[in-house]
Amino acid sequence: MGGFTERDVEGVALEQSTRRRVDPEIWDIDDHVEEEEVQEFRRQILYTLNRPSVLVPYRSSRFLASMFFSRSELCSYAGPFWGHVSAFEHKPWVESEIAKLGVRTIPWQYIADEDQLRVLDIESHSGIVLRMSRSSGGQGFIRTWDASQALDNWPRNDEAFISAAPFINGLPVNIGAVVWHDGVTVHHPSVQLIGIPSCTDRDFGYCGNDFGASRNISEKALVILESWTHKVGDWLRSYGYIGAFGIDYIVNGDRVYFAEVNPRFQGSTMMSSRISASKGEPCLVLEHVAAWLGVPASESYDRSIIDLVGCTDDVSNVVVHWTGDDVSELNSQKLACGVDTVVGGVTADVMIPPGVCSEPESVVARFTIPRSVSRDGSSVDPLLASEIEQWQLKSRNASTRRELNVDSTRQSHA
Known part of the structure; x- marks a missing residue:
């Protein structure tokens, strides 16, 4: 192609x-x-x-x-039917099936609401994670620091059970790939930015991807990631799935855990595709369409994940969510100018336009930054984090002042 x-x-x-x-x-x-x-x-x-x-x-x-x-x-x-995808979005079923392939998964326990005290048996020095069966972008996850706090924050849902597991320290790694009728191709891995306090209020909220930081993954772990991604892709095909998908992993040294599969395009798709296109290679989106058109995988350009990491650009995309409590009209241009002043060479997209109000946790802007910004996925460059946090604080204060002015005007007309 x-x-x-x-x-x-x-x-x-x-x-x-x-x-x-x-x-x-x-x-x-x-x-x-x-x-x-x-x-x-x-x-x-x-x-x-x-x-x-x-x-x-x-x-x-x-x-x-x-x-x-x-x-x-x-x-x-050129995409799967929504009813078909629904099955792959049920995390307990997917990870139970994936474990049968010899892929190491997070040791989730599935606990009915009536059996909440079972959470007391989970041993963890880093806390306990509670998870709903269907979630996206980090929504539906709660990190608690001990079993007592887990019981106090037990989420309720229609299924009347949740998944609970010890928090596992490690590098959050994301990989995009494509399922073809006759194979699986793997694309550029990245370190996922998760729960960055200046960018989201969610413990595991999605905040972007750092592609250059993938060089911090050991070669042994990369080989495992590639093998398991092929296994998961083959498993998806066995159930009739074709096209783009993604997998989130946790990597601790040479030890790898499968976290979840995303049966769709991902937040990392845009940047991964730009990296591929800049090198004259077919990107993930192009391969997705080709797979749906019935083109054989052999006609694409498949490289080992080690080679992909070796040629990956030092580039990151950072997604900023509105962390205020109210629906507010925000000035994303000020944020973009501030971020560019701090790190330089920044491009922005999906910026909130004037006249459009932002709900809490909606995306304000996504920034492409021409360098690595994180080593661990849970923090970013301190100057960048500070600039974003200052914008969030000023925006919250401005929103509060507008609310006060509205209340004052209403009272004066009363």
Whole structure:
């Protein structure tokens, strides 16, 4: 597969109509299909698909599937059916099956609400993690420091059970890959940025990826990561899955733990694809489409993960979420200028536009930084962290002042 030509892209976003940016880890468009803005958004997509087209979903949904089937005479669908993906998003089932392949998984215990006291049997010097069966972007995880705190923070859900495990110290590693009809190709690994306090309030909230930091992974661990990623890809294919997927691992020295599989594109996909494209290699997105078109894996350019790490650029992407408690209109341009002043050479995208309000934990901006910013995935360069935290603090103070002014105006008119 050859190179590509960059073209201008016209786009439309739902937030242009709602004037609100939501937290994508808890907001699901399938729950809002009756809202006027969503219906207008649907009409715009249907109009676009009323011609020869290809629908490539970042994450499958009933919303997208309904439009594809309505336009299937003209439109091709390059992605898994949402009902199919749902099975792979159930973490206890997936990790139970993956363990049968000889892949080391985190020692989760599945504990019914009626058996909460079983958490007292979990031994850990670094705390206990509680997890819902379905979660994304770090939402649905709680880190507690002992069994007593775990009992006090026990999450309730429809399944009436949760997963509990000792917290495992290690490097959070993410790998993107593609399942083909006849193989699996592995793409650039990265150290995932998780729970950065200046960027999110979630213990395990997704905050970006550091690709240069992948050089901190031992060669032995890299060989294991590559082998296990192929095993998981083959397992996905055995259940009919084709296309892009990702895996999160925890790496402690030469010891590797499988954490979870993401049956979709990921937050790391954009940067991984840019690295591949800059080297004249097929990127993950291109391979995803090729796999859905039935192209054999042998026609792609497969390299060992050790080679990939050796040629990976020192580049990171940092995702900043709004950590305030209120829905607020934010100045993301000030944040971008501040980050660029501190680290230099920064480019930004998905910035919150003027006139659009941010809900708590929604993405304010994503920054591409031309160097490594983390060694452990749980912290970033102190100057960068301080700049982001100062912006968060000033934005919270400004939001509070606006609320006070609104209250004062209401009282004066009362």
